[in-house]
Each structure stands twice: as C-alpha cells, then as structure tokens.
Amino acid sequence: xxxxxxxARLAGVSIATASRVVSLADYPVSPAxxxxxxxxxxxxxxxxxxxxxxxxxxxxxxxGVIVHDITDPYFAEVVRGVEDAASPAGYLxxxxxxxxxxxxxxxxxxxxxxxxxxxxxxxxxxxxxxGQTRELHKHLAAMRLDGAAxxxxxxxxxxxxxxxxxxxxxxxxxVAELVRxxxxxxxxxxxxxxxxxxxxxxxxxxxxLADAGLGVDERLVVHTSFDRDxxxxxxxxxxxxxxxxTSICCANDPLAMGAxxxxxxxxxxxxxxxxVAGFDDVPVAAMTSPALSTVRLPLREMGRRGxxxxxxxxxxxxxERIVLPTELAMRGSTAPPAIEAIAGRGVSLGAGR
Amino acid sequence: xxxxxxxARLAGVSIATASRVVSLADYPVSPAxxxxxxxxxxxxxxxxxxxxxxxxxxxxxxxGVIVHDITDPYFAEVVRGVEDAASPAGYLxxxxxxxxxxxxxxxxxxxxxxxxxxxxxxxxxxxxxxGQTRELHKHLAAMRLDGAAxxxxxxxxxxxxxxxxxxxxxxxxxVAELVRxxxxxxxxxxxxxxxxxxxxxxxxxxxxLADAGLGVDERLVVHTSFDRDxxxxxxxxxxxxxxxxTSICCANDPLAMGAxxxxxxxxxxxxxxxxVAGFDDVPVAAMTSPALSTVRLPLREMGRRGxxxxxxxxxxxxxERIVLPTELAMRGSTAPPAIEAIAGRGVSLGAGR
DNA sequence: CTGAAAGCGCTTACAG
DNA sequence: CTGAAAGCGCTTACAG
Numbered sequence: 001x002x003x004x005x006x007x008a009r010l011a012g013v014s015i016a017t018a019s020r021v022v023s024l025a026d027y028p029v030s031p032a033x034x035x036x037x038x039x040x041x042x043x044x045x046x047x048x049x050x051x052x053x054x055x056x057x058x059x060x061x062x063x064g065v066i067v068h069d070i071t072d073p074y075f076a077e078v079v080r081g082v083e084d085a086a087s088p089a090g091y092l093x094x095x096x097x098x099x100x101x102x103x104x105x106x107x108x109x110x111x112x113x114x115x116x117x118x119x120x121x122x123x124x125x126x127x128x129x130x131g132q133t134r135e136l137h138k139h140l141a142a143m144r145l146d147g148a149a150x151x152x153x154x155x156x157x158x159x160x161x162x163x164x165x166x167x168x169x170x171x172x173x174x175v176a177e178l179v180r181x182x183x184x185x186x187x188x189x190x191x192x193x194x195x196x197x198x199x200x201x202x203x204x205x206x207x208x209l210a211d212a213g214l215g216v217d218e219r220l221v222v223h224t225s226f227d228r229d230x231x232x233x234x235x236x237x238x239x240x241x242x243x244x245x246t247s248i249c250c251a252n253d254p255l256a257m258g259a260x261x262x263x264x265x266x267x268x269x270x271x272x273x274x275x276v277a278g279f280d281d282v283p284v285a286a287m288t289s290p291a292l293s294t295v296r297l298p299l300r301e302m303g304r305r306g307x308x309x310x311x312x313x314x315x316x317x318x319x320e321r322i323v324l325p326t327e328l329a330m331r332g333s334t335a336p337p338a339i340e341a342i343a344g345r346g347v348s349l350g351a352g353r
Numbered sequence: 354x355x356x357x358x359x360x361a362r363l364a365g366v367s368i369a370t371a372s373r374v375v376s377l378a379d380y381p382v383s384p385a386x387x388x389x390x391x392x393x394x395x396x397x398x399x400x401x402x403x404x405x406x407x408x409x410x411x412x413x414x415x416x417g418v419i420v421h422d423i424t425d426p427y428f429a430e431v432v433r434g435v436e437d438a439a440s441p442a443g444y445l446x447x448x449x450x451x452x453x454x455x456x457x458x459x460x461x462x463x464x465x466x467x468x469x470x471x472x473x474x475x476x477x478x479x480x481x482x483x484g485q486t487r488e489l490h491k492h493l494a495a496m497r498l499d500g501a502a503x504x505x506x507x508x509x510x511x512x513x514x515x516x517x518x519x520x521x522x523x524x525x526x527x528v529a530e531l532v533r534x535x536x537x538x539x540x541x542x543x544x545x546x547x548x549x550x551x552x553x554x555x556x557x558x559x560x561x562l563a564d565a566g567l568g569v570d571e572r573l574v575v576h577t578s579f580d581r582d583x584x585x586x587x588x589x590x591x592x593x594x595x596x597x598x599t600s601i602c603c604a605n606d607p608l609a610m611g612a613x614x615x616x617x618x619x620x621x622x623x624x625x626x627x628x629v630a631g632f633d634d635v636p637v638a639a640m641t642s643p644a645l646s647t648v649r650l651p652l653r654e655m656g657r658r659g660x661x662x663x664x665x666x667x668x669x670x671x672x673e674r675i676v677l678p679t680e681l682a683m684r685g686s687t688a689p690p691a692i693e694a695i696a697g698r699g700v701s702l703g704a705g706r
Numbered sequence: 707c708t709g710a711a712a713g714c715g716c717t718t719a720c721a722g
Numbered sequence: 723c724t725g726a727a728a729g730c731g732c733t734t735a736c737a738g
Contacts (some may be wrong), residue, residue: 001411001499003715014725019717025720028723045491050468051407053716055730058354060404060468062447070448071433071636076424083423083450083540092464094415094445095423097436104440111445115403115413138398146354257640283424287610289642356731367709372733380734381707407730408714 002044010040022048033347054116058146063119063310064094064112065303066105071097074253075283077336081243081303089311091118095235096141100124100195102132109139118148118308125154125197125302133157149313151306155196163305163322167200168207169324170295171249174277175208177224177249177328182336183275187245189255201251201279219243226251231258235266239342246337247275256292260333271335274342281329290332298324301308361669363393375401375614391408407469411499416663417447417465418656424450426635427606431476431506431612434656441443442664444471453477453548455485462492472663473499476656478507478550481682486510502666504659508549516658516675519549521557523648523679524602527630530681531600535689536628540573540598542587544606548579554604554632572596579604584611586618592695599690600628606635609645613686629694634682643685651677 003330008018008106013033019167020027021037029037040046054060065082067075083093096108112120120143126133137158140150151162188205191198202221204294209216222237224230226275236256250256256278263270270276278285278294285292305322313319361371366386372391373380387448389534393399407413417522418435420428436446447470449461469593479486490511493503504515533540541558544551555574562569575590577583584603588611591598592610603609609631616623623629623643631647638645666672 001495004713015716016718016725016727017723019715020724023717025717030723033723045495047467047492047495049408049411049715050464051404051411051413052730053717054404054468055402055408055715055732056717058402058404058730062468064445065549069433069597070423071426071429073424073426073429076426076429079448080422080424080450083448090464092417092447092449092461092468095436095448096431096445097433105535108440110444111443114400115415118653129640139400141354141503142398142400261480261640284637284640287614287637287641358731369709369711369733369734370707372731373708376733383707386707402731405714406733408716408731409733411714474733 002046003049004046007037007040007044007046010044011021012037013037019346022046029258039160042154059118059148061089061091061118062094062115062323063121063307064096064108065121065123066096066098066108068124069097070095070101073284074280075123077282077299078303078306081221081300082121082307082313083303084300085304085307091307098124100127101184102127102129102136102274106133106136108135113139114144115144118314119151120148121151121153121306121310122156123153125195125307126156127194128157128196128199129194140173149310149319151310151319152301153306155200157196159252160321162319163302163309164322165326166326167197168204170297171204171251171279172211174249174279174295175205175330176211176277177330178249178277178334179208179212179214181275181334183247183333185217185220185243185245185247187238187248187249188222189231189250189259190221190223191226191230191255193223198251200225205249217243220245222333224255227254228258228261231255231260232262235259235262239316245274245276245342247334249277251279253280253285253292256294256333257284257288260288260292268342270333273338275337277334285329286331288333293330293332293334296327296329355399356402357399360390360393361395361400363620364389366390372616375399395456408604411473412469412501414442414444415447415468415470416444416474416660417449417461417470418503419449419451419461419475419477421453421477422450425607426637427633428476428589430635430652431656431659434653435660436448436656437653438657438660444660451477453480455480455482455489459486459492462489463471466492466496469499471667472504473501474504474506474659474663475509476506478548480547481510481527481549481552482547490503500667502663502672503664504672504702506655506659508553510549513674515672516655516662518650518655518677518679523561523630523650524604525561525564526559526649526679526681527602527632528558529564530683531602531628531630531687532561532567532652534628534665534687536600538568538570538573538596538598538600538605540591540601541575542584542601543574543576544579544604544608545582546576551604558602570596570639573598577608578608581611581614584608584613585615588612588615598627600630600687602630604632606631606633606638606645606647609647610637610641613641613645619693623686626691628687628690630687638682639684641686646683646685646687649680655700
C-alpha cells in the first residue's frame with residue numbers, strides 16, 4: 001500500500017505538505033500544490049494508515065460496546081444505535097459479548113485499551129460485585145486518564161447510567177396500569193438479584209404497589225435468570241407457591257416471553273386467566289401471541305446518545321447525565337383480571353387447566 | 354500510560370529485552386531478567402500499544418464483519434459466531450451494518466482498510482451489481498495484497514460463498530417435503546431479484562418442483578423486499594393473483610413471519626387453509642404461532658468457521674471452500690393441504706375469511 | 707543471553 | 723506557503 005512518502009514524492013512536495021492536504025488539516029496550502037497532492041493520492045490509491053495516526057494521537061477512532069450478548073435483541077438495538085451515530089463521525093464499532101462474565105469483560109476492556117479505543121460504552125448492566133471488577137476499573141481509569149470516554153447505559157455497581165432510563169419509574173408505571181385494570185395480586189419475576197438493573201426494576205415494582213396503597217406479598221416475588229428459561233421457571237414457582245395472583249409483571253421481555261410460553265403449555269389463558277407484562281419492548285415483543293404488553297425503552301436512541309456523549313467527552317466536554325423517557329406499550333397480554341385469581345399451591349400443573 | 358521504554362528502565366534492561374519478554378516472543382531471555390521485566394510491567398500497569406505493534410506488522414488483530422443489519426437476528430447469530438472464534442485468538446470484531454448499500458459498504462471497507470484490519474468477513478449476500486462495487490473491490494484487492502483475509506459467507510456477484518450452505522439444495526429439500534405432505538400448488542415469496550442469495554433460493558424452489566415432476570406456475574412466484582413487509586405484501590399479491598395455492602414457501606424467515614402475520618390478520622388459518630415455510634431458522638422462528646417450519650442454517654457455525662478460515666489465510670494458508678449442511682426444521686406452520694386450495698383473484702380480502 | 711539502532715507511517719512544532 | 727526533523731511505541735535483524 002502506498003504511504004504518504006510515496007504520495008509526497010509523486011506530487012513533488014514534502015511529506016509535511018502531503019500530510020496537510022490528505023489529512024484535511026486546517027493549514028494553508030496553495031491550491032496548485034493541493035491539487036497535485038490529491039492527484040497523486042488518487043493515482044496511488046492512497047488510504048491513510050489509521051494505525052500511524054493513532055500511534056501519534058494515542059487514540060484510534062473506534063468505540064467498543066460491551067454487551068451481554070449481541071444475539072439478544074435488546075443489545076443488538078443498542079449497538080445499532082451506537083453505530084448509527086458513530087459511523088457518520090468516522091468511528092468504527094467493536095462489539096464485545098461478555099456474557100456478563102467479569103473475566104471476559106475485563107479481557108475485552110484490556111484489549112480495547114491496548115488498541116487505544118477512543119471510547120468504551122457499557123450497554124449491559126453490571127453485576128453488583130465490586131470485588132470482581134477491580135482490574136476492570138484499573139483499565140477504565142487508565143483509559144480515562146488517556147482521554148478515552150467511558151459511558152454507561154445502565155446502572156452499575158459504581159453508579160447510575162450516564163445515558164439511560166428511569167427503570168424504577170418505568171416499572172412503577174406498569175404496576176400502576178395493572179392496578180388501573182383492576183389487578184391487586186400482582187406477581188413479579190425479578191431476574192437475578194445480583195444484577196444492578198434488576199434491583200432498580202424490583203424497586204419500581206415495590207414503589208408502584210406502594211403508590212397504589214398495596215403491600216408487597218413477598219411470596220409473589222421470584223428471582224430467576226434474566227432469560228426465557230427464567231420466565232418459565234418463574235411461572236412454575238408461582239404456581240406451586242402458596243399465594244394467588246391475577247397478573248405477572250416481569251423485569252424484562254425475555255422473562256415475559258418465557259412466562260407466556262410456559263402458560264400456553266399449561267393451557268392457562270393469557271390474558272383471560274392471567275395477565276403478563278414485560279419490560280424493554282424488544283422488537284419481538286410485538287410478535288408474540290398474545291402480543292406482549294411492556295414498557296418501551298428507547299433502545300436505539302440510548303445507543304445513539306451514548307455515542308454522542310462519548311463524542312462530547314472526546315471533544316473535551318463533560319459527560320451530561322441523560323435520562324430518556326419510557327413509555328407504556330399495552331398490548332394483548334394484559335386485561336382486567338378474571339373474577340377468580342390464579343391459585344398457587346394445591347393446583348396440579350399441566351392437568352389441562 | 355506506561356510504555357515499554359519505562360518498563361525497560363524500571364527493570365534495568367534494554368527495550369529490546371523488555372519487548373522480548375512482554376511480547377511473549379520465542380527468544381531466549383534469562384529467567385532472572387524475565388522476572389524483573391514482568392515485575393516492572395506489573396508495577397507500571399503496562400499494556401502494550403497495539404497501534405505501535407500494528408504499525409510495524411501493517412496489521413491489527415481486528416476483523417470486520419459486514420452485515421445488512423445487526424438487529425436482524427440472522428446477522429446477530431453470525432456475528433456472534435465470528436466473535437466466539439475470534440475472541441480466544443485475541444481478535445476484536447467490528448460490526449458494520451451496511452443496509453446492503455454499496456456506498457456504505459465501500460465506506461466501511463475503506464475504514465477497515467485504513468486501520469489495517471486483519472480480515473473482513475462478508476456475512477451478507479451482495480447485490481448482483483458488479484458496476485456499483487468497483488471501488489469496493491479495489492479496497493479488497495489492496496487488503497488481500499497486504500495479507501488481509503477476505504471471506505464471504507454468502508454467494509456474491511463475483512462467486513460462491515467461501516464458508517456457506519447450499520441454498521439451492523436446502524430450498525429444494527423444503528419443496529420436496531411440502532410435496533411429500535401432498536402440496537402441488539406451492540407459491541414462492543422470492544425476495545429481491547437483485548440479491549444473489551435470493552437467486553440461489555429461487556433456483557432451489559424451481560429444482561425442487563422439477564425433481565417432483567411439477568412445473569413452476571410463474572404467477573405464484575412473487576418478488577418483494579426480503580423482510581416482514583415483503584411477506585405481508587407477498588400474501589396480498591398472491592391472494593389477488595389468478596392462481597390457486599395450498600402453501601407458501603418463503604426465501605427467508607422474515608418473509609415467512611410477515612406472511613404469517615398477514616394471514617392471521619385476514620383470518621386465514623395456518624396450516625389449516627395454507628401452509629407456510631421459511632428459510633434460515635433464526636431463533637424467533639420457533640416462537641411464532643404457529644411455530645414456523647423452516648430450513649435450519651448453522652448461522653453461528655458459519656460465523657465461527659468464517660473466522661477459522663480467515664485465520665488460516667492469515668497463517669499463510671489457502672482458503673478452503675466449505676459447505677455446511679442445512680436441515681429441515683418442520684414445525685406447526687405446515688401440514689397436509691386442505692381439500693380446497695386457497696383461491697387467488699375473486700376472493701375479497703379481509704372479509705373475515 | 708543482551709543491547710544499539712533502524713524503521714513502520716504518520717503529525718506537528720519550528721524555521722524559513 | 724513549504725520543508726526538515728523529531729518522535730509516537732513498538733519489533734527485529736545485526737552485532738556482540
């Protein structure tokens with residue numbers, strides 16, 4: 001590949017001058033010289049070496065996004081948002097599926113640091129485990145010191161999201177809506193108790209109930225994994241428990257979809273016998289049957305704004321903490337409760353009910 | 354950030370020696386010296402500068418994956434596969450959502466070239482438009498010359514996939530299965546006629562019919578976009594057309610899901626009145642209702658093998674052309690045909706049928 | 707086993 | 723407006 005040296009030689013100028021024109025530097029160069037350099041660059045199919053430039057700046061126009069799993073539509077949306085904002089600015093996006101594993105996450109961040117990525121954006125909520133993450137934070141601190149932008153899109157062990165939503169308020173609004181529909185016995189599939197974002201949503205559930213003057217029946221709060229399997233298992237746990245309920249509120253959409261699938265298997269009608277609500281509004285939420293009522297998060301916008309904030313920091317500005325609005329997306333999986341609540345313990349599962 | 358110079362100074366050795374130990378070079382260094390260097394590196398929180406190393410090698414351990422859209426589960430799966438193979442090898446994955454736009458694709462590849470990415474993997478099929486892509490191929494040729502690995506996971510304007518599936522055979526096997534179920538009037542939602550991979554699947558449809566001794570009713574072959582909207586539009590086109598059919602075979606899953614949704618809207622029972630089949634087996638295909646019968650592509654494995662082939666080339670080997678097997682995944686959306694075929698023209702849409 | 711030195715391809719004071 | 727030179731942080735012949 002042609003280097004700037006060859007471009008300069010072909011154009012008959014110094015490499016300094018060649019650099020000034022090809023790098024679009026704001027520096028006076030005579031029009032004739034400029035034209036000759038541009039010509040030479042075109043002739044030689046010159047493409048600047050971003051590594052050399054990056055070495056000088058100690059930074060390369062690349063942003064790493066840490067996600068739980070890129071095949072999870074939540075994260076795919078966020079990453080796409082980052083890309084939509086980053087791409088016009090000439091930044092490339094590196095996806096890092098950490099599976100919420102601290103070791104993997106650290107290894108990714110170290111790699112990002114080694115290549116002097118301009119920014120790392122955490123799309124996934126961290127686990128509430130500060131001990132595990134000392135090395136991670138060492139890397140992040142070093143990167144920040146070096147001018148890199150670190151942006152969180154979810155609450156994490158060390159603080160709130162930089163660009164995010166009010167998870168607690170969003171969940172409380174869903175609870176309020178279920179109460180408005182007439183529900184009084186609302187179960188909650190809470191996800192993993194160690195996940196920071198799950199905390200916030202559980203807090204929202206409690207607040208929603210409190211706002212309605214209702215108490216929390218702790219037997220109806222179930223912790224599971226944050227995926228479909230957790231939703232199915234959660235339903236089983238509720239049905240074998242001792243408390244009755246007319247609706248199930250879930251801390252995210254996968255949980256709700258798993259619950260929907262398990263209830264269908266058991267022949268329990270949604271929303272006839274029980275209402276189900278999710279949280280996130282991933283694109284598939286509108287395609288389940290019945291379609292899932294959920295809390296819409298502006299996922300793509302979160303990604304976009306995440307990059308915008310990163311760019312602000314790279315420009316020497318301060319991170320602005322941003323809270324984006326959530327919105328209820330009520331669909332077919334919720335309705336006023338049936339006369340009788342779904343019973344817990346004592347009801348045999350799978351018996352065609 | 355500490356550089357190797359500082360590590361060398363702290364360890365009391367030359368930077369050459371320091372480099373040999375921190376870069377894990379296969380070069381004799383006395384154990385005592387090695388230990389001192391490692392110690393210094395740890396003390397200084399030394400992380401090697403990948404940009405400096407890359408500048409020397411004219412290559413950085415990064416692989417770019419060109420996809421249509423990372424929020425499309427097909428591509429998310431493939432990217433995850435690439436990441437699963439790339440990550441243990443110390444490579445980072447850059448996602449490029451090109452929206453099948455030649456200009457964007459070229460711009461991404463140029464950026465990848467400028468940062469001397471070790472490899473670019475095309476997950477998306479190209480458009481059959483060699484004119485549009487001259488500049489793209491100039492960049493790719495330059496990268497290849499420079500030792501980068503270019504791998505195609507789908508057929509493209511200039512040739513077959515390097516790591517892919519036999520789209521034609523896969524589609525033919527689905528047609529054979531529909532015929533086995535008793536279908537004789539099979540419609541085909543073909544996707545865009547300019548998309549190379551769509552060609553192959555249409556060819557498979559024709560071959561499957563020919564193998565069964567059936568002719569192709571061209572009135573039942575509909576070209577639309579490659580997404581849900583195309584599926585819905587395709588159904589409308591078929592219903593207002595003049596030919597009858599008992600099943601709809603789709604060139605990919607989004608088309609099939611769009612068809613399913615539209616048929617449900619129209620009150621047409623699947624698979625009672627008409628069978629619907631997809632192609633790809635993206636994860637959501639199992640979650641529609643009825644669950645979608647489709648042709649399973651080993652998407653994640655395609656991504657993984659794509660990186661493995663890239664690594665082979667980077668190691669100085671030759672690209673091995675690999676064809677991965679497809680598999681039928683028959684689910685609830687297909688069944689033997691009803692006595693009467695669905696009629697086209699003359700049936701009023703949306704009239705509760 | 708160790709080190710001095712060249713060089714990868716750029717940008718940017720500095721001098722003219 | 724133009725150019726010579728230093729230097730970013732590494733690796734790697736080459737010499738010892």
